[in-house]
Amino acid sequence: MSAELQMSTAADAVEFPYRAVSRAAIASLFFFVLALPGLIPTFAPMLFLAVVGLGAAIVGVRAIRNYPEEYSGRGLATFGMAANALLLVGGLCLHTYIYLTEVPDGYTRIPFYELQQPENGPDMPTAFAADIDGENIFIKGYIHPSSGSGLLRQFILVPDLGTCCFGGQPKSSDMIEVTLTGGKSAEGSMMKRKLAGKFILNRIPQKKTDFDNIVYYRLKANFVK
Structure with a gap:
């Protein structure tokens, strides 16, 4: 009975191996949230955090690709990459537009x-x-x-x-x-x-x-x- 239980436990471990969620993938979402206020002109410098988030997402994707048996969270990292890139590009375009159009005529x-x-x-x-x-x-x-x-x-x-x-x-x-x-x-x-x-x-x-x-x-x- 004991031998059968040990074999069953070992089989479960092989069938459902534990994989840690990539910390870099989680960090990419954290920096994305921190960078969101950068869309407001007063806090525009905070958009730089989206660059950090994008870098973290790339690190996460590479880690998951290179060590698939150790790390999970590919979807999380991919979302973090897309979200930070979109925020960065969109924020830069927004602030550029504001800068080019904010001065009233004659001033x-x-x-x-x-x-x-x-x-x-x-x-x-x-x-x-x-x-x-x-x-x-x-x-x-x-x-x-x-x-x-x-x-x-x-x-x-x-x-x-x-x-x-x-x-x-x-x-x-x-x-x-x-x-x-x-x-x-x-x-x-x-x-x-x-x-x-x-x-x-x-x-x-x-x-x-x-x-x-x-x-x-x-x-x-x-x-x-």
Whole structure:
């Protein structure tokens, strides 16, 4: 009886061998989920995680192909490969389209860094800021939390989340005082904002409540998104 039981157990082991699900295949789905927020412009850099997920899926497929008796999960790895590739290509196409169509007619795209001084440079307006004084510009940034919450018609715009929420008091060349015109308003949040309007360089520096440094830049914006 004991011998028959041992033979039966051995036969079952041969007929139904244990195979571990490829960790790389599982990881590919994990990175796919993490990369999904990259479809939102604010979190676009997270799309890079789809590249990691795609690489993990390829590793998983190869491991399963080379060691079929040790690993399972080919379908999982194949899905992870397709999902990450689709997310990466689709996300890049989406952000390219947004970039090419987001600037309103009659406005010039201005990168925020053109208004910023180097890390150890003097905290004063840049020469570029003087050149665009009075021009209609399009710029992106974040509403500083000290500007308030709820719907705002006036706020301080800063270049990045570090300056916005984790960098303490922003430098003068990191701030733009925005005034929305035409009855428009923007909700205070950590979302990246797109604004278009007339850029003004303050000839007489101004102080703003809750900010230690003076404000040189102003924007009278008639477009916000």
